[in-house]
Amino acid sequence: xxxxxxxxxxxxxxxxxxxxxxxxxxxxxxxxxxxxxxxxxxxxxxxxxxxxxxxxxxxxxxxxxxxxxxxxxxxxxxxxxxxxxxxxxxxxxxxxxxxxxxxxxxxxxxxxxxxxxxxxxxxxxxxxxxxxxxxxxxxxxxxxxxxxxxxxxxxxxxxxxxxxxxxxxxxxxxxxxxxxxxxxxxxxxxxxxxxxxxxxxxxxxxxxxxxxxxxxxxxxxxxxxxxxxxxxxxxxxxxxxxxxxxxxxxxxxxxxxxxxxxxxxxxxxxxxxxxxxxxxxxxxxxxxxxxxxxxxxxxxxxxxxxxxxxxxxxxxxxxxxxxxxxxxxxxxxxxxxxxxxxxxxxxxxxxxxxxxxxxxxxxxxxxxxxxxxxxxxxxxxxxxxxxxxxxxxxxxxxxxxxxxxxxxxxxxxxxxxxxxxxxxxxxxxxxxxxxxxxxxxxxxxxxxxxxxxxxxxxxxxxxxxxxxxxxx
Ligand SMILES: Nc1ncnc2c1ncn2[C@@H]1O[C@H](COP(=O)(O)OP(=O)(O)OP(=O)(O)O)[C@@H](O)[C@H]1O
Numbered sequence: 001x002x003x004x005x006x007x008x009x010x011x012x013x014x015x016x017x018x019x020x021x022x023x024x025x026x027x028x029x030x031x032x033x034x035x036x037x038x039x040x041x042x043x044x045x046x047x048x049x050x051x052x053x054x055x056x057x058x059x060x061x062x063x064x065x066x067x068x069x070x071x072x073x074x075x076x077x078x079x080x081x082x083x084x085x086x087x088x089x090x091x092x093x094x095x096x097x098x099x100x101x102x103x104x105x106x107x108x109x110x111x112x113x114x115x116x117x118x119x120x121x122x123x124x125x126x127x128x129x130x131x132x133x134x135x136x137x138x139x140x141x142x143x144x145x146x147x148x149x150x151x152x153x154x155x156x157x158x159x160x161x162x163x164x165x166x167x168x169x170x171x172x173x174x175x176x177x178x179x180x181x182x183x184x185x186x187x188x189x190x191x192x193x194x195x196x197x198x199x200x201x202x203x204x205x206x207x208x209x210x211x212x213x214x215x216x217x218x219x220x221x222x223x224x225x226x227x228x229x230x231x232x233x234x235x236x237x238x239x240x241x242x243x244x245x246x247x248x249x250x251x252x253x254x255x256x257x258x259x260x261x262x263x264x265x266x267x268x269x270x271x272x273x274x275x276x277x278x279x280x281x282x283x284x285x286x287x288x289x290x291x292x293x294x295x296x297x298x299x300x301x302x303x304x305x306x307x308x309x310x311x312x313x314x315x316x317x318x319x320x321x322x323x324x325x326x327x328x329x330x331x332x333x334x335x336x337x338x339x340x341x342x343x344x345x346x347x348x349x350x351x352x353x354x355x356x357x358x359x360x361x362x363x364x365x366x367x368x369x370x371x372x373x374x375x376x377x378x379x380x381x382x383x384x385x386x387x388x389x390x391x392x393x394x395x396x397x398x399x400x401x402x403x404x405x406x407x408x409x410x411x412x413x414x415x416x417x418x419x420x421x422x423x424x425x426x427x428x429x430x431x432x433x434x435x436x437x438x439x440x441x442x443x444x445x446x447x448x449x450x451x452x453x454x455x456x457x458x459x460x461x462x463x464x465x466x467x468x469x470x471x472x
Contacts, residue, residue, distance in 0.1 A: 017070070017295075018268060018269075018291075018293075018294065018295060018296065019265055019268045019269045019295075019296045019297075019298070020070040020071065020086060020296070020297045020298070021069050021070050021265070021269070021297075021298045021300065021317050021318045022069060022070050022071040022072065022073060022082070022086055022297065022298070022299055022300065023041070023052075023054050023069055023071070023072050023073065023299075023300050023302060023314065024073045024077070024082060024111065024115060024299050024300065024301050024302065025041060025073065025074050025075045025302050025304055026075065026110055026111035026114070026301060026302065026303055026304070027075035027076075028075070028304070028305070032305060038059045038305075039304035039305065040056055040057055040058060040059065040304060040305065040306070040307040040310060041054065041055070041056055041302050041304045041310050042054075042055045042057070043055070043072045043074070044066070051068045051069065051070060052068070052069055052070070052071060052072040053066050053067070053068055054066065054067050054068075054069055054072060054314060054318075056307065056310055056311050056314060057307075058307040058308075059307075065311065067314050067315075067318050068318075069300070069314070069317075069318045071085065071086065075304070078122060079114075079115055079118050079122060079123070079124050079125060079128070080122070080123075080128065082115070082125070082299065083125055083128045083129070086102075086297045086299075087102055087125055087128070087129060087297060088128075088132055090235075090295040090297070091129065091132050091133060091136060091235065092136060093233065093295060094133070094224070094226050094233035094234065094235050095136060095137070095140070095142065095226055095228045095231070095233060096228070096231060096233065097228075097231040097232060097233045098233055098293055098294060098295065099233055099234045099235070099236075099288055099289035099294045099295075100233075100234075100235050100236070100289065100294060100295040100296065100297075101235070101236040101237075101238065101286060101289045101290060101294070101295075101296045101297075102116075102125055102129070102235075102236070102237050102238065102296070102297045102299065103238045103240055103261075103296070103297070103298045103299065104116045104125070104238065104239050104240060104299045104301055105240045105243055105258070105298060105299070105300055105301065105313060105316065105317055106240075106242070106243065106300060106301030106302060106303075106309075106313045107242050107243060107303065107306060107309035107310075107312070107313060108242035109242075109303060110242075110301040110302055110303045110306075110309070110310075110313065111301040111303070112239050112240065112242075112299075112301050113239055115299055115301055116222075116237060116238075116239045117239075125237055125299075126197070126222055126237050127190070127193070127194075129224065129235060129237055130146070130187065130190065130193045130224060131190055133224055133226060133235070134187070134188075134189065134190065134193075137226065137228070140228060140229075141228070141229045142226055142227060142228040142229065143186065143226070143227045144186070144187050144188070144224060144225070144226055145184040145185060145186050145187060145224075145225045145227075146160070146184070146185055146187050146193065146196060146197070146222060146223065146224050146225070147160060147179075147182050147183060147184050147185070147221075147222075147223045147225070148160050148196070148197065148200040148220070148221070148222050148223075149167065149179065149182060149220075149221055150204060150218040150219060150220045150221065151218060151219040151221065151257070151281055151282050151285070152217065152218035152219075154257070154280070154281045155281075156169060156179055156182075156281070156285070158181070158182055158183055159200035159201075159203050159204050159220075160183040160185050160196055160199065160200050161183035162203060163181065167179045167180065167181055167182050168180045168181070169281065169284065169285060174288075175287075176287055176288040177284040177285050177287060179285065184225060187224075197222070204220065217241045217242065218241055219238060219239070219240050219241050219257070219282055220238065220239040221236055221237075221238050221285075222236070222237045222238075223235070223236050223237075224237070234288075234289055236286060236289050240258065240261075241257075241258065243255075243258045243312060243313055243316055256279075256280060257280040257281065257282045257283075258316060259316070260276065260279035260280035260282070260283050261280065261282060261283055262316045262317070263276050263279065264276060264277060264279075264283045264290055264291075265290075265296065265298060265317070268290060268291055268296070275290075275291050277290070277291075298317050298318075300313050300314055300316075300317035300318065301313070302314070
């Protein structure tokens with residue numbers, strides 16, 4: 001225990017934050033170096049140890065947005081740097097029973113797997129974490145085991161010990177979901193780990209052969225479980241499914257689980273009382289490792305030449321990050337500008353992502369509604385949870401309420417925007433050069449905003465009511 005405690009004392013301030021969201025840029029690949037596309041992501045400002053402001057700009061249209069996140073790792077930074085600054089500090093806690101999770105999220109090809117697995121010469125977060133755990137455990141009365149599984153379409157599959165069927169996820173006495181029958185393989189050395197992990201990887205690849213890009217759409221979870229003299233802690237290292245820009249590639253199920261995860265991360269970051277764990281299989285499985293005294297690090301991986309995908313990833317990962325207007329950017333005529341607060345514009349909605357009232361709110365008394373080709377099922381009056389929940393399409397999983405209200409995959413954009421307080425002041429009204437179109441847009445936006453606000457309030461109340469009903 002002594003070595004773990006010492007390392008814990010040396011932990012940086014990053015370990016004291018329950019959830020950190022950091023950005024990682026992937027360098028250009030040889031095939032991209034000749035590309036004329038300019039990088040769309042940059043860092044503006046930021047001091048060591050404090051928040052950073054990440055600026056995303058679409059060169060073609062000059063659209064730009066800024067997000068505040070916890071740290072920024074550029075294309076020259078190595079995975080080792082991320083590990084040293086963000087991950088190593090949380091490992092000693094695992095020896096004291098504090099669970100932790102590291103996620104890599106991003107679009108396909110943004111470098112998630114590279115970040116988590118690395119290469120033989122440049123190990124990624126997973127091998128670095130295992131080797132740190134093994135080093136810390138040396139000389140201690142502890143055991144280290146790993147499990148490796150993937151979550152695909154709301155189902156879990158063991159990658160270390162092949163089984164005919166999916167792994168059942170069942171509630172335990174504390175209300176945590178346990179994966180029944182999941183293999184845990186003892187690991188005493190890096191050789192043990194490499195042997196088990198590479199077999200798991202092989203199985204993953206074989207299982208996916210011919211299955212049309214499954215690896216991009218499944219979440220791969222490597223868990224390290226440490227039992228230290230009777231105290232058990234877990235470190236989950238997760239390569240999430242590719243979160244493609246939903247306006248371009250519509251994948252209900254992935255969108256649903258990533259959106260549910262994003263909701264949980266956002267709620268934890270904002271210290272909210274109600275954490276919506278039950279909205280997806282992944283968040284249910286991770287419930288004992290997210291929240292409470294657990295630690296989480298979200299690594300948002302970005303490909304700098306993909307503006308829409310980068311924007312989508314940052315929005316999903318960093319929803320609690322306040323948006324500011326960059327000093328250098330102008331307010332476009334196409335932008336709806338809202339909520340001016342002490343010189344900071346809190347929210348800028350652009351045409352392409354402005355949700356309409358029609359696609360945010362859909363109330364119906366029918367059992368099924370069909371919109372834009374996506375079949376929706378109205379939620380029953382008591383929200384299904386546990387395993388059934390993960391089998392639901394996004395329309396259900398996204399919307400834990402008891403009213404029969406539905407929201408579809410594309411509609412989730414509305415909720416990806418930061419919440420805007422009531423009584424938002426109309427900035428356009430204060431700009432003397434505002435055109436009639438600006439004014440009309442602002443009016444429409446205010447109307448929209450209050451609809452969104454009402455809807456969010458309703459969802460919060462309904463979710464809490466459903467939760468308290470469940471608790472009874
Ligand atoms: N930091 C990096 N340095 C060098 N090459 C990188 C880096 N990050 C990613 N790459 C390369 O970029 C390509 C895509 O990376 P990777 O496979 O990790 O993406 P991904 O986000 O996991 O994609 P998918 O969702 O399809 O699994 C790979 O060829 C990888 O080797």
